[in-house]
Structure formats: structure tokens, C-alpha cells
Amino acid sequence: MSEQKHSPEIILLDWRSTRPLQSGVIHLYVVPISGIPHNESELNFMLNQDEHARADRFINPEHGRNFRKVRGLLRHLLTQYVDVAPQILEFNYTEYGKPFLKGGADLQFNLSHSRDMVAYAFSLDHELGVDIEYMRPQKDLDGMIRYVCSEKEQVELKAMKEEEVMDAFYRLWTRKEAFIKACGRGLGMGLRSIHVGTGESRLPLVVEYKNKILPMWFMQDIKPPINYKMAISSNYPNDI
Numbered sequence: 001m002s003e004q005k006h007s008p009e010i011i012l013l014d015w016r017s018t019r020p021l022q023s024g025v026i027h028l029y030v031v032p033i034s035g036i037p038h039n040e041s042e043l044n045f046m047l048n049q050d051e052h053a054r055a056d057r058f059i060n061p062e063h064g065r066n067f068r069k070v071r072g073l074l075r076h077l078l079t080q081y082v083d084v085a086p087q088i089l090e091f092n093y094t095e096y097g098k099p100f101l102k103g104g105a106d107l108q109f110n111l112s113h114s115r116d117m118v119a120y121a122f123s124l125d126h127e128l129g130v131d132i133e134y135m136r137p138q139k140d141l142d143g144m145i146r147y148v149c150s151e152k153e154q155v156e157l158k159a160m161k162e163e164e165v166m167d168a169f170y171r172l173w174t175r176k177e178a179f180i181k182a183c184g185r186g187l188g189m190g191l192r193s194i195h196v197g198t199g200e201s202r203l204p205l206v207v208e209y210k211n212k213i214l215p216m217w218f219m220q221d222i223k224p225p226i227n228y229k230m231a232i233s234s235n236y237p238n239d240i
């Protein structure tokens with residue numbers, strides 16, 4: 001039984017043209033935040049008090065505006081799958097802050113934003129985590145590598161040409177964050193305790209956590225917008 005055979009199909013969609021979500025499939029939307037239509041009165045109506053309060057807490061008003069746009073589009077996309085008006089949707093949060101729909105049946109979703117991009121992923125039957133990162137130069141790349149990478153990965157990175165290291169580092173970072181987010185946990189899981197390896201791959205990758213292979217989970221790179229890295233992590237259905 002190959003892992004590839006059972007991994008969900010990841011379908012990249014335009015947010016203006018959603019389609020019904022089927023079992024065994026992940027819908028993914030990658031959207032420039034600056035391109036999300038911004039209708040203040042619609043957003044005022046659609047978002048709840050908590051979301052408005054959160055938007056207002058950003059020191060930079062542009063960040064607050066972006067949060068509202070990202071939430072507005074999340075509500076719009078969710079409404080395509082659960083057939084409830086966007087302003088009626090209610091969220092709950094895991095103890096680590098992962099949002100899920102109150103009474104949302106089997107719908108799973110996750111989102112990630114960085115700089116001007118936001119990625120949303122939806123599935124009926126798979127736990128999901130998505131991560132997108134803008135590849136900004138790191139002031140202390142070596143320190144970040146020690147924080148994010150397992151010992152084996154650090155050795156792999158040391159053997160690389162200098163110009164390849166940043167790319168490989170962000171590849172690892174997004175894979176691991178996607179996995180942490182799929183588990184619904186936080187960075188306290190320990191990025192260094194997750195091992196996935198630095199190599200490029202279009203296939204689902206095996207996840208190792210605390211030196212044990214987790215056969216129910218995979219991570220997968222997604223072709224990112226230029227200057228970004230992006231990955232999804234998810235689990236296989238329980239019946240394997």
C-alpha cells in the first residue's frame with residue numbers, strides 16, 4: 001500500500017470559483033491579501049465582536065485591516081462548504097488557538113498568512129495544517145537553523161552551498177509549522193524534535209517526531225508564490 005495512493009488530492013482553486021468538497025480531497029486557496037476586495041460595511045456586518053476587537057488591537061492599522069480582510073474571506077469560503085450565512089458562522093478554538101467551526105460537522109480548515117499572502121485549506125476528513133512564509137533574510141540564520149532543524153537536518157544544511165541554505169531552511173520551516181498546525185498544537189511541540197529532511201520533493205513526505213515515524217501523517221510542499229515557501233500537513237484516513 002503506497003503512501004501516495006492514500007494521500008488526499010490537493011486541488012488549488014481560485015477563491016472566486018469554489019466547488020463542492022469531496023472526501024479524500026483538500027481544497028487550497030492562495031490569495032494576495034492586497035487583492036481581497038475590501039468592503040467596510042460588509043466586513044462590519046460579517047465579523048463578530050471578538051474579530052473586530054482583535055483587529056482594533058493591532059498597533060499598525062494596516063495589519064488590523066488585513067486581519068479583517070483575511071477573516072472576511074475565510075467566512076466567505078467557509079460559507080461555500082457549510083451553507084450558512086457568513087455572519088452566522090461561529091468559531092471555537094483549541095487550547096492552542098486553532099480555530100474550528102462550532103457545529104461544523106466534519107469540515108476541517110486551516111489558514112496561514114505571511115507578508116501579502118494568505119493560504120486557506122479545507123477538507124472533509126483530514127486534519128489539516130497549512131503554512132506559508134515570505135523568505136525574508138534572517139539576521140541570525142544559524143541561530144534559526146539550530147532552533148528549527150533536527151541534528152540530521154543541520155548536518156544536511158551544513159553540506160549545502162551557501163546560496164541554497166536559506167531556501168532549504170524555509171522549506172523545512174514551513175513543513176514543520178504545517179505539521180504543528182495540523183496537530184492543532186503550538187511551537188512548544190519543538191520544531192527540532194520533528195525530522196523531515198531538507199530535500200526537495202513533490203511527494204508526501206514521512207514525518208518523524210521524537211525519533212519515531214508517524215505513519216498516519218505526511219507533509220507536502222506546495223508550489224509557492226515567488227519569494228515564499230509553503231507546505232501542507234495532513235493525516236491519512238483512519239482505516240489504513
Ligand SMILES: CC(C)(COP(=O)(O)OP(=O)(O)OC[C@H]1O[C@@H](n2cnc3c(N)ncnc32)[C@H](O)[C@@H]1OP(=O)(O)O)[C@@H](O)C(=O)NCCC(=O)NCCS
Nearest residue numbers: 095096097098099111112113131132180181184185186187
Ligand atoms: C500555530 C502557530 C505555530 C502559527 O504561527 P504563525 O506561523 O505565526 O502563523 P500562521 O500565519 O501560519 O497561522 C496563523 C493562523 O493559524 C490558525 N492558528 C492559530 N493557532 C493555531 C494552532 N495552534 N494550530 C493550528 N492553527 C492555528 C489561525 O487561524 C491563525 O490565523 P489568525 O491569526 O488570523 O487567526 C503559532 O501561532 C503557535 O505556536 N501558536 C500556539 C500558541 C500556544 O501554544 N498557545 C497555548 C496557550 S498559551
